[in-house]
Amino acid sequence: MSRPWQDFGSRRSSQQYVPDHQPEIYAGPEEYMDVGSRGFLVNILMGKEEFGIDDAVELLRQATIKLYGGIKPRNKKFDVALGYVKIDFMDPESVKILPMPEGEEMEENTEPTKETTKTGNAGQEKHNGSSKTAQEAAKVTKNEKQDTKGKKTEEVRGKSDDTKTGKTAETAGSDKDKKKAESGDSQSEKSDINQDKKGESKIEYQWMKCSYKFKAYRTEIRNIMFIKSNVPDIAKVADSAMEIVISRKVLNGDAVRQLLPVHGVCQNDYHHLEVMSRRVLAPIFDENQGTKGFSVFLMDKLSDPGADILIETVRNSIWSINPSAWQSSPLTEPDIVVRLEIIGKKLILSCLTHFMRFRHYSPKLLLESGVGEAEDDDGTWVPSEVRKMQEMIRAEREKRRELERQREEEQRKEREKRREEAEARRRERIKEDKEREERRREKDREREKQRLEKKEEKKDDSKASEKKDDSKA
8 A cells, every 4th residue: 555645744733633653743854855866765663753863864974984984073072963973883993084174173181181080089999998998897797796696506506416516517617618609709700890891991982073964854754754965875875884784783773664775856757757767877777887687666656557657667768778787576686676666746766786685775674684685586577478578679679789780880881981082082182282382382493593593684784884884984
């Protein structure tokens, strides 16, 4: 059955009927999820929205610090509201430390703290000394009472036989030895416990701040929240969070039921879904990365008339990006599991890389059942008619690819032929230009030669005229 749309924006009055499974007060965020955002979809227990969001954000911050590194605080004051989280999933020394964008902070003076610790230790020693003296006095009084009781018993038992007195003395000695042994064992156990406590107190986890942001939004379903983030790779962060849960084997709270990476949010429309799927799935199903197996399924609302069209739209978008991608069952752990979910008037698309290993990305189920294992894909989950149709589609796709390959080869040959013809024309043009340039230079040389000859003739004429003038004079 599909989940109905419910609006829990306003607080209900006490006069209205409120079911037991739905609390009266809503304590989650007030802003709704926007279209075109990326982040994480968190399924939370009803009535624990605030706690579930805090637990999910803390886990995501730890996962991002594990992947991309974090910012180490300069002082010893850790403010959880500023995004500092305790690193306890791995060796703190191996965590990558990012530079502090706000600059270096001044470290606090530790001298007064040392003095206070010294005075506190002295007071503790005095208190321990007084307690020890009181214990010793109590032990002395107990021993005196036991001695008086022993004397009375000896006087009474002196009248009895010597054998009985010997037996009682032996039993009393054995009882004292047992008491001493028990007291020694208890003291050794206490000392071991104190040593363990001291060793635990020495362990100090490193506090770090995440460089990426997380903001929670509400959806049309009350117990499903959306955490918007600017993390580069959403799927890697979700996988890292699940790995932290596996290694830690403990959850901070029981409010988070499911933590899914969301790669795209759009309106519940076929055209918007096609545009979003082509934009989001293009880098995931890149043809240069090779063939990938995938599975597409719709969460809830399978009985709606447009459910098959939604799945077919995403499937065709994947095949348009990478025609060699093949479809398989989500139980066989394909490379990518595309999960669609309709919440209100919005459609959410998630790409899951370890759907079976992380138990549908459910932290509680992952801790209870352990890491999941994929089943063998024997093809029985696909009906025979669908299998035949897929084979026909695959054969048509191969023919289309072969025709496209032949067309590209013909176009390549035509381009090479045109390139050769253009190169030949270019060479002829260059040759003609060279010949024309040589003819022009030859003409210039002839003109220069004629000009020089005319100049020489003019000089000779001028000299001859000057001689005539001189002779006449």
